[in-house]
Amino acid sequence: MSEAEAYSYDAEMRKANRAKAVAGRSVIFKIKRCDGPGKPARWESFKVPIEEGANVISSLNWIAANPVTIEGKKTTPVVWESNCLEEVCGACTMVINGRVRQSCSCLINEYAPCEGDVMTLEPMSKFPVIRDLWVDRARLFNNLTRVKAWVPIDGTYNMGPGPKESHDHQQMRYALSECMSCGCCLDACPQFIKEEDESKWDSSFIGAHAISQARYFNEHETGKQLKADRMDALSGAGGINDCGNAQNCVKVCPKGIPLTESIGAIGRSATIHAIKQFFQGKK
Amino acid sequence: MADEKRVIVVGGGLAGLAATIRIAEAGMPVDLFSMVPVKRSHSVCAQGGINACNDVARQQGYSEYQHFDETLIGGDFLNDQHPVLEMTNWAPKIIDLLDRMGVPFNRSNEGFRDLRLFGGSLFKRTHFSGATTGQQLLYALDEQTRRFAAEGKVNKKEFWEFLWPIVEGEGENARCVGIVAQDMRTMQIQSFRADAVVMATGGCGLVFGKSTNSIICTGGAASRCYQAGAWYGNAEMIQVHPTAIPGADKCRLMSESARGEGGRVWVPAKKGDTRKPKDIPENERYYILEERYPKYGNLVPRDIATREIFDVCVNEGMGINGSNQVYLDLTHMDPDYLTEKLGGILDIYEKFVGDDPRFTPMRIFPAVHYSMGGLWTTYTPGNYQPESPVSSFKPGDPIPIGNEPGHGLDIGAHNNAMTNITGLYAFGEVNFAYHGATRLGANALLSCIFDGVCNGISVVNFVREGDQQPVSELDQALFDAATKQEQDKHDKLLDSTSTGTGDQQLNPYQIAFELGEEMNAASTVVKTGAGLEKCLIKLEELKERYAKVELGDGAMWTNQSLSFTRAVGDMIIIGEAIAKAGLLREESRGSHYRTDFPERDDDRFWKTSVAKFNKETGKSDIEFVDVKAGLVKLRPRDYGKTESNASSASKEPIGAS
Ligand SMILES: Cc1cc2nc3c(=O)[nH]c(=O)nc-3n(C[C@H](O)[C@H](O)[C@H](O)COP(=O)(O)OP(=O)(O)OC[C@H]3O[C@@H](n4cnc5c(N)ncnc54)[C@H](O)[C@@H]3O)c2cc1C
Ligand code: SF4
Ligand code: SF4
Numbered sequence: 001m002s003e004a005e006a007y008s009y010d011a012e013m014r015k016a017n018r019a020k021a022v023a024g025r026s027v028i029f030k031i032k033r034c035d036g037p038g039k040p041a042r043w044e045s046f047k048v049p050i051e052e053g054a055n056v057i058s059s060l061n062w063i064a065a066n067p068v069t070i071e072g073k074k075t076t077p078v079v080w081e082s083n084c085l086e087e088v089c090g091a092c093t094m095v096i097n098g099r100v101r102q103s104c105s106c107l108i109n110e111y112a113p114c115e116g117d118v119m120t121l122e123p124m125s126k127f128p129v130i131r132d133l134w135v136d137r138a139r140l141f142n143n144l145t146r147v148k149a150w151v152p153i154d155g156t157y158n159m160g161p162g163p164k165e166s167h168d169h170q171q172m173r174y175a176l177s178e179c180m181s182c183g184c185c186l187d188a189c190p191q192f193i194k195e196e197d198e199s200k201w202d203s204s205f206i207g208a209h210a211i212s213q214a215r216y217f218n219e220h221e222t223g224k225q226l227k228a229d230r231m232d233a234l235s236g237a238g239g240i241n242d243c244g245n246a247q248n249c250v251k252v253c254p255k256g257i258p259l260t261e262s263i264g265a266i267g268r269s270a271t272i273h274a275i276k277q278f279f280q281g282k283k
Numbered sequence: 284m285a286d287e288k289r290v291i292v293v294g295g296g297l298a299g300l301a302a303t304i305r306i307a308e309a310g311m312p313v314d315l316f317s318m319v320p321v322k323r324s325h326s327v328c329a330q331g332g333i334n335a336c337n338d339v340a341r342q343q344g345y346s347e348y349q350h351f352d353e354t355l356i357g358g359d360f361l362n363d364q365h366p367v368l369e370m371t372n373w374a375p376k377i378i379d380l381l382d383r384m385g386v387p388f389n390r391s392n393e394g395f396r397d398l399r400l401f402g403g404s405l406f407k408r409t410h411f412s413g414a415t416t417g418q419q420l421l422y423a424l425d426e427q428t429r430r431f432a433a434e435g436k437v438n439k440k441e442f443w444e445f446l447w448p449i450v451e452g453e454g455e456n457a458r459c460v461g462i463v464a465q466d467m468r469t470m471q472i473q474s475f476r477a478d479a480v481v482m483a484t485g486g487c488g489l490v491f492g493k494s495t496n497s498i499i500c501t502g503g504a505a506s507r508c509y510q511a512g513a514w515y516g517n518a519e520m521i522q523v524h525p526t527a528i529p530g531a532d533k534c535r536l537m538s539e540s541a542r543g544e545g546g547r548v549w550v551p552a553k554k555g556d557t558r559k560p561k562d563i564p565e566n567e568r569y570y571i572l573e574e575r576y577p578k579y580g581n582l583v584p585r586d587i588a589t590r591e592i593f594d595v596c597v598n599e600g601m602g603i604n605g606s607n608q609v610y611l612d613l614t615h616m617d618p619d620y621l622t623e624k625l626g627g628i629l630d631i632y633e634k635f636v637g638d639d640p641r642f643t644p645m646r647i648f649p650a651v652h653y654s655m656g657g658l659w660t661t662y663t664p665g666n667y668q669p670e671s672p673v674s675s676f677k678p679g680d681p682i683p684i685g686n687e688p689g690h691g692l693d694i695g696a697h698n699n700a701m702t703n704i705t706g707l708y709a710f711g712e713v714n715f716a717y718h719g720a721t722r723l724g725a726n727a728l729l730s731c732i733f734d735g736v737c738n739g740i741s742v743v744n745f746v747r748e749g750d751q752q753p754v755s756e757l758d759q760a761l762f763d764a765a766t767k768q769e770q771d772k773h774d775k776l777l778d779s780t781s782t783g784t785g786d787q788q789l790n791p792y793q794i795a796f797e798l799g800e801e802m803n804a805a806s807t808v809v810k811t812g813a814g815l816e817k818c819l820i821k822l823e824e825l826k827e828r829y830a831k832v833e834l835g836d837g838a839m840w841t842n843q844s845l846s847f848t849r850a851v852g853d854m855i856i857i858g859e860a861i862a863k864a865g866l867l868r869e870e871s872r873g874s875h876y877r878t879d880f881p882e883r884d885d886d887r888f889w890k891t892s893v894a895k896f897n898k899e900t901g902k903s904d905i906e907f908v909d910v911k912a913g914l915v916k917l918r919p920r921d922y923g924k925t926e927s928n929a930s931s932a933s934k935e936p937i938g939a940s
């Protein structure tokens with residue numbers, strides 16, 4: 001399976017799996033574990049009885065309460081990050097059967113319908129592992145600061161309503177606003193390389209997530225005021241020019257954020273920004 | 284600068300972030316602690332919207348005052364009245380502020396903010412951003428916080444767990460001067476000084492096992508403050524939502540609008556009928572609400588729906604296949620119509636359950652949703668004086684209040700939203716003051732942000748103007764002792780890994796599971812004296828087992844089991860306060876329904892329950908104190924019994940919660 005095919009992992013197949021899911025079965029969870037930074041990775045397998053409606057998180061909970069491997073060896077509960085359990089906080093992202101996605105919305109019936117089927121869980125590949133399936137995504141949030149992803153309001157005093165906005169423009173912004181900073185788009189991006197050295201973050205490829213957020217704020221009447229700063233950041237090292245247009249990002253985004261559109265829009269803004277800079281004698 | 288005054292905010296949901304922004308803006312440095320990156324806090328789950336009076340509703344006769352009044356009726360008059368008055372008064376300004384921050388509120392054709400109807404009101408007063416309002420509000424505040432962090436005014440400490448408030452002095456003189464916290468990755472335990480501490484740690488749904496809450500909503504942080512001497516108000520007031528999707532890991536909310544659009548609630552008429560729902564003919568189905576309430580049918584108010592579904596499953600054992608589930612059936616309707624009206628919530632169901640509700644009946648059950656109770660807080664009333672009892676105020680009358688005629692709170696008074704411990708504040712869901720015995724939909728987000736932006740001023744004033752000694756001058760020994768206390772507790776838990784017997788009875792997950800089962804059965808929808816007494820005995824047993832709990836992971840690095848196990852002990856203690864206050868409140872009011880005392884009893888119980896942790900017995904002492912009322916007169920709560928209210932509930936839109 002090519003990378004692109006793997007990413008468009010198919011809805012039809014999941015539906016078919018659901019239909020043939022066997023009640024009362026057990027599924028093997030093969031989990032890539034690591035005790036901490038600098039420690040070697042190892043694989044452990046667990047045999048987990050599947051309750052009705054089980055997903056990856058409920059299975060990990062079961063393992064936490066019964067931490068014994070398939071060989072009968074007692075081990076520690078697996079460590080992972082999660083919170084909302086309804087695919088809206090972005091915390092529980094991991095690589096499941098080779099594809100990056102949220103684990104809370106990953107139904108076992110859709111991936112492992114038969115007795116003895118295997119589910120493979122690995123940490124995200126582009127961020128340093130903290131322990132087991134928990135990775136450090138500080139860089140992702142740092143990238144939001146890089147593009148000044150906020151509206152520069154004067155302050156919290158009462159100064160009346162914000163700018164008026166048309167229905168259609170709101171709909172366009174809303175589509176961008178649902179991004180939950182999960183990082184799937186970064187994990188799948190061939191240009192986004194793992195970087196543990198914090199001092200290099202600001203010059204490494206920023207990724208589709210922050211590019212799209214920059215567009216979100218550029219589209220707000222007040223947010224616009226920082227557009228030049230954002231475009232400076234996105235025109236420099238690790239900015240929009242590093243994007244190779246592979247479009248893996250948009251295929252894995254769980255929230256359907258129009259990333260290709262955002263990359264296109266920011267690309268056009270960058271061109272205009274460069275011309276302006278040129279005429280102002282800044283570059 | 285080491286001797287600069289600082290504030291600690293614990294929690295980065297809506298309440299914590301609003302507080303952080305307000306305090307940082309006033310020039311006071313803030314250390315912001317959160318167990319998760321603040322952008323992933325539980326507030327992100329809220330769907331339906333946020334209430335505020337607005338220009339359109341105002342011209343139709345609505346007012347801030349009526350919003351205030353509705354909130355009190357909703358809360359069955361158990362709310363503290365002055366803060367609610369101030370909150371509803373601020374609501375429109377809070378919406379404006381969020382609007383300026385860039386929240387993509389839905390827009391009308393002309394470009395104004397759109398509004399939707401919500402339960403408890405006949406006026407459109409709910410502002411929303413698609414079906415993800417909480418997410419959009421949280422992000423807007425997260426962005427402003429990021430801005431302050433980039434400017435060096437806020438120091439974010441994410442993946443840090445609050446362990447204990449550092450309190451000097453006893454009783455009336457108790458004062459909070461900092462916190463002990465633990466880095467969840469390195470497991471390092473450390474004390475932090477602060478001239479004031481704001482708790483904004485959210486609700487405690489996990490005490491009930493599976494709820495609609497996020498998995499860190501254990502109430503652990505509130506419980507720790509409680510054990511350190513902070514009082515806990517109206518613990519027994521827990522809201523249960525009638526329609527949630529039971530899941531293997533949590534219960535996800537299913538909006539009331541599914542019933543509004545024609546959804547029918549039923550179970551097989553024959554107990555133990557294992558046929559697929561489609562194979563059960565019409566005349567062999569028991570349409571619970573339609574048969575029990577022929578007039579309103581599936582559109583009875585929420586609390587009734589919750590109680591009846593519960594009754595059929597728990598008392599009569601008629602749930603689907605003997606489980607605690609009933610069908611919510613939309614399959615008799617046109618699939619295209621359903622997609623148009625309910626698409627968003629039907630997709631959630633399909634994503635998590637795997638069945639398409641257009642063709643297979645949904646399986647739902649009530650689930651714990653929100654805690655009205657929380658840390659007890661006080662305030663200084665403002666200058667608003669009702670000249671005459673204003674409960675006769677009618678829509679369309681001139682607005683009796685506003686900034687000019689008077690304030691509910693003395694804004695900026697040092698003690699607003701302060702607990703009984705000086706310098707320790709409680710904001711958001713963890714503050715008990717606003718919602719009384721039931722919270723109205725879309726009022727929680729408002730109370731969170733109001734606490735932050737209004738009562739944040741009180742925090743700043745207290746630190747700047749108060750005559751207390753600056754915390755930087757206090758003796759280090761106090762802080763070292765606090766660190767040591769927590770380190771010892773931590774080490775004891777860690778030791779249990781190696782000394783363990785392997786007894787399943789001492790497994791923390793097992794203890795938490797039994798706690799949830801017991802609390803759910805005894806202390807949610809339908810309570811009885813006998814049931815609560817039994818529950819308290821069970822909690823005693825769990826407490827004894829917990830004292831010998833055995834940890835499954837001895838790692839000194841990123842030990843999540845340890846964090847969870849520690850919270851389990853705190854959950855049992857909060858559970859006990861909830862059950863005991865429920866036992867002593869011998870009446871029915873709002874969400875608190877006692878079959879042995881089915882009526883509201885104002886003479887004995889128009890009172891706030893205040894739980895105080897008794898360090899000798901390790902249990903709660905409960906007192907009932909007068910509700911801080913005085914603005915609106917008590918009256919019966921006949922909510923839901925009139926045509927108009929029922930029809931407004933039925934129109935509740937998609938994503939309502
Ligand atoms: C599914 C759902 C839908 C809802 N929909 C609506 C709605 O439409 N309208 C409405 O008004 N209300 C709604 N509510 C209620 C509302 O969402 C919550 O009451 C509100 O978000 C609580 O916000 P908060 O800031 O008090 O706490 P939270 O958002 O819960 O944040 C708590 C914070 O405290 C931190 N924390 C907790 N413990 C510790 C600790 N020990 N150490 C350090 N940090 C800690 C967490 O990391 C987090 O940052 C809904 C609730 C649910 C469950
Ligand atoms: S389009 Fe750009 S951002 Fe998206 S995956 Fe390709 S290189 Fe990465
Ligand atoms: S754009 Fe999509 S994939 Fe990327 S962080 Fe946002 S929600 Fe996740």
Ligand code: FES
Pocket residue numbers: 081082083084085086087088089090091092093102103104105
């Ligand atoms: S836990 Fe929040 S997205 Fe999965």
